[in-house]
Amino acid sequence: MHILVIEDEPKIRDMLVLYFENEGWTADCTPNGHEACQMFRQASYDLVILDLMLEGLQGEDVCRTIRQQSQVPLIMLTSRARESDTIKGLNLGADDYIIKPFRAKELVARIYALMRRVAPAVKEARGNGRIFQRGKMVIFPEEKQVLVEGRSVSLTATEYKLLEILSARPGRIFHREELIYMIHGDRFEGDGRTMDAHIKNLRKKIEPGPGHPTYIVTVIGLGYKFGVKADGET
Template identity: 45%
Template sequence: MKDKQTVLVVDDEEKILCLVKSYLEINGYTALCAKNGREGMDLFENHSVSLILLDLMLPDFSGEEFCRKIRDMSKIPIIMITAKTEEADIIHGLKIGADDYVTKPFSPRQLMARVEAALRRTANDEKTGQQAGQFLQYGDLIIDTEQRSVTCGGETIALTRDEYHILALLMSRQAKIFTREEIVEAVKGDDYDAFDRTIDAHIKKIRAKIGDNSKSPTYITTVYGMGYRIGENP
């Protein structure tokens, strides 16, 4: 039996709060519910929360602002729940610090699988990871797997958890082309129902942070019809 973990749900729709709370409790979690950002922030600051499910459209301040405030304090997993489905919205949500993005209407069972996967990744971050003291390097792009830090051109690069794992995966086998499915399985888990745009959005963000040009890449190359790799096309 898994330890009982607490999930904070921030959404102004009463039906969604009740539905998600019910599914969380059925699956063995403690659910804290807030109808606006201020209530959510108060609950976060006064309880030990393991994960946040966050609506973007809140009545007091936006879910984006809420996400930024949380990111200033914590690396806790944040899954955004929103009716916005455009690629630009997904990229923006990931850019401001979300770990995952679920669009309405959603399957409660799929949402629970994503919660489980996010919490499992957090546990793995604490217990496992790459071999301590190991450095992964390609040119001036360096990952210190003990410190879980990334530098490029001598500058420290701030990556989200998923971005770090994707880049570390690519760097770990620089001769290999990783398909999107392999990246999802390695980073998210094999029970994660992702789609290509999510991985592409992460790659786009990583490239922007390390100053990589997708049309003439120095680090991450798109192998069309196959996936991604570190280095030039084979």
């Protein structure tokens, strides 16, 4: 698991990194809110640990920025013990809230509990049938179900077929006309703009930030490709 730690106290950062390494996890750290937002845009994280009091951009603003892009699991750290502060943090989009000082073992236990909550369907499906994992997306062909960051995504039949075709061949460029034929056959009477509309709708549902797609990438003048390689298949 890859974790982004946003914490301005060096001792806490070092302690968390040590405990995370003992669990077999990796962590990127920063004390700065602005840098944290940039790091989150540039890398893929499975979990965010966020302190409310930071250098530069405050933790509340960092949380809002992250939530505009992703539903990644997020735990807030703070020295504020008032109930109103806890409620505010959860309303901002935090999945859990820990008050300082805390024991690292407690945080690790909460991380395991949170990850069990956000992705139970993935764990169950791994033991029940064939799945395809692409980054933080999991596709279940038999059920025609899609999870993104543990969240179930509702797709139309056309959107699912489109995703299935693209994700089966990561990096391979598909022309619009080719996709139309593969989905609709000879009976389709529309044009490439219809396919563009399907792509747009699909991106809204699966991309962390539809304006900067990582799963379905446009290749100018050619068509589309799936930009995330397989993490593993069973």
